[in-house]
Amino acid sequence: MGADGGRREEILAAALEMLAEQGWRGTSLNAIADRVGLTRQGVLHYFPSKQALLTEILARRQDLNREHLLADHADKDWPDQLAEVVAHDHDRPGLARAYSVLMAESLTAGHPAHAHFRDHYSDVRARMTEAFTRRWGDRLPSGLSPAQAATALLALLDGMQQQWLLDQDQADDHSDTMRAALSVLLGIPGDH
Amino acid sequence: MGADGGRREEILAAALEMLAEQGWRGTSLNAIADRVGLTRQGVLHYFPSKQALLTEILARRQDLNREHLLADHADKDWPDQLAEVVAHDHDRPGLARAYSVLMAESLTAGHPAHAHFRDHYSDVRARMTEAFTRRWGDRLPSGLSPAQAATALLALLDGMQQQWLLDQDQADDHSDTMRAALSVLLGIPGDH
DNA sequence: GTCTATATTAGGATAGAC
């Protein structure tokens, strides 16, 4: 990969940004090209099609799937764990937004990212369930089963992120609520 | 309104169905027209623009916003309450899907439904917070504040609905998990 | 009330010049 690998990266980064704002269907090759100072034909020199561009974004950006944090470092203490995810999102608002927007968009039939997110969720749920089981056996302190807790925890993260994206001027504090709700779901003491 | 009010209703119903499957941006006037046996020009006779069609759907379909159930009958017992919402979704999979898809799509900048959902959430959160306060004062049995519980509960509903839409073959039972997680969030006894 | 015809714009993609 020579000095011009940079162009590809530039395009990928620009595409990710646009995606976060307008969704994939709302993002045109022209718009991406504009942002990197090319024409859309210039962009198509690096990626054979719009779909190929998305495919590469999904394949590379592991950090687009923030839940990997939850599944990968499952041996740490859970309040710290959660704080890390919240901090991760907070430090990379663009990434967090891209993640939510793309996942949400992929609910519709025939969306090119549908299979990716379906498999991703299935994988993360399984790993979290396993981590919960290792730590607590077949019941969490809250009384939920590991599988129920995994599903509920992911749902809570996604749902809250979306509420926040919908209205960033929400009065109450997002991350405090997240931490408190998570503590309750797991059944471990929080500081609220 | 004469005998032809029916046509308008037909179009609105068809549009809502398509919307649930493909999202708003993924739904064309041609597709809607096909479904009711018209050309797109025929559809535009009833609604001056695609946007006007969506606006009317949002203005009329109160039941698109399933959370009204949570806010409106907040004096009932909460396990029953929740069961009702779940049943409501279960009986109207098309409506529930339309709701989730449209809400998710409206996260993106400049989406025509963005303001609608922002205001809707703000309203429902406020009403739920008030209902919780009436019932439990400033702390729920779970230890959450009424505002935190309202936010978390809505997030959980949305997040789980989305996981279900993403993969309807999920092994574990959706409504059981929902009920259990809700009981934990509120801090009231469940039957799990 | 519904159609045909048409205008306009935009999107994605290819061929080929430089």
Added chain:
DNA sequence: GTCTATCCTAATATAGAC
């Protein structure tokens, strides 16, 4: 490696015939 030119398709919308 990037552009111009072109093609194709599809979308919204308007005008006007019937």
